[in-house]
Amino acid sequence: MIYDRIRTEEKELINAAEKKGVDLKAIDAKELHLTITEPEKEKENFGSVTIERCVSHFRGLHVTAILESKGINVINPYSVAAICGNKLLCSIYLAKAGIPTPKTIVAFTKEEAMKAVEEIGYPAVIKPVFGSWGRLIAPLKDRETTQSLLEDREEMGNPLYQIFYIQEMVERPPRDIRTVVVGDQIVASIYRYSGPDDWRTNIARGGRAEVCNLTEDLKEMILKAARVVGGGVLGVDAMETKSGIVIHEVNSTVEFKGAMSASEVDIPSKIIDYALKLSRN
Amino acid sequence: MKFKCPECDGDIEAKEVIEGEILSCGDCGAELEVTKKKDGTFELKVAESEGEDWGE
Numbered sequence: 001m002i003y004d005r006i007r008t009e010e011k012e013l014i015n016a017a018e019k020k021g022v023d024l025k026a027i028d029a030k031e032l033h034l035t036i037t038e039p040e041k042e043k044e045n046f047g048s049v050t051i052e053r054c055v056s057h058f059r060g061l062h063v064t065a066i067l068e069s070k071g072i073n074v075i076n077p078y079s080v081a082a083i084c085g086n087k088l089l090c091s092i093y094l095a096k097a098g099i100p101t102p103k104t105i106v107a108f109t110k111e112e113a114m115k116a117v118e119e120i121g122y123p124a125v126i127k128p129v130f131g132s133w134g135r136l137i138a139p140l141k142d143r144e145t146t147q148s149l150l151e152d153r154e155e156m157g158n159p160l161y162q163i164f165y166i167q168e169m170v171e172r173p174p175r176d177i178r179t180v181v182v183g184d185q186i187v188a189s190i191y192r193y194s195g196p197d198d199w200r201t202n203i204a205r206g207g208r209a210e211v212c213n214l215t216e217d218l219k220e221m222i223l224k225a226a227r228v229v230g231g232g233v234l235g236v237d238a239m240e241t242k243s244g245i246v247i248h249e250v251n252s253t254v255e256f257k258g259a260m261s262a263s264e265v266d267i268p269s270k271i272i273d274y275a276l277k278l279s280r281n
Numbered sequence: 282m283k284f285k286c287p288e289c290d291g292d293i294e295a296k297e298v299i300e301g302e303i304l305s306c307g308d309c310g311a312e313l314e315v316t317k318k319k320d321g322t323f324e325l326k327v328a329e330s331e332g333e334d335w336g337e
Contacts, residue, residue, distance in 0.1 A: 006301035132336035251337040
């Protein structure tokens with residue numbers, strides 16, 4: 001396992017491996033240097049399967065690319081992490097597969113972003129294409145605030161913030177549905193309620209969790225979403241709207257602390273089993 | 282286990298630590314990462330602060 005910070009999830013993965021008698025080696029990505037011009041070098045330091053658990057998306061993504069070049073199976077594969085780490089790419093895959101997802105328009109200047117917002121109508125949401133825990137996600141309620149917010153974004157140095165990802169604000173109860181998928185199986189599903197002082201439902205933002213019983217149709221839709229991004233260990237996020245369920249995100253380095261305590265499912269044990277299965281293939 | 286905070290020199294006590302774990306200093310509030318020295322003993326280093334690409 002590659003990590004850069006031991007959160008509850010990583011601790012639980014280490015414990016789960018220990019209980020199963022699996023030799024899991026936890027490696028700090030911050031203490032690595034890897035030779036990319038010699039594929040065979042350093043290969044023996046990693047088993048046949050590596051679980052990538054970096055909290056920094058780009059660090060994890062690049063480590064994955066290198067390990068794959070050395071012939072190591074990574075959970076999740078580079079392509080999956082790249083798609084899930086970018087909201088724009090993720091939306092493209094969901095939409096192409098015909099999975100209901102909120103209406104999304106992307107623009108590359110603030111002028112065109114303004115047009116996109118007007119086309120979607122108020123309220124809308126602006127999200128950075130990368131990043132998470134709801135960071136820099138902002139509701140757009142009227143023309144004036146949108147204008148000043150877009151100007152602020154234009155001032156931000158990072159060129160990725162100049163990709164304006166505008167989405168309809170879905171009318172939903174103050175909760176969403178987080179489902180943890182491992183391989184071709186749904187292992188746990190929870191409602192995530194927004195925290196007391198926030199509209200976003202991220203557990204990292206103080207949201208709370210409650211177990212959710214999925215309908216067969218929804219199970220199928222969630223598994224399909226996991227499949228279209230390439231599969232692996234994933235967190236699929238859905239929202240209940242008046243016109244049905246939409247899937248708005250699939251996450252690659254899934255945080256399952258909330259899902260684990262609410263559902264009482266031993267998610268880390270399932271992930272270790274999945275890794276073992278991959279190592280045998 | 283007893284540590285000294287690398288930021289404020291405050292005393293930090295922890296029951297059981299694992300490498301990579303984050304402790305916070307009760308005196309100054311600094312977030313500290315448990316790292317392993319070459320001799321196998323643990324030490325605390327100031328942890329990385331939240332990056333723009335952190336999280337799922």
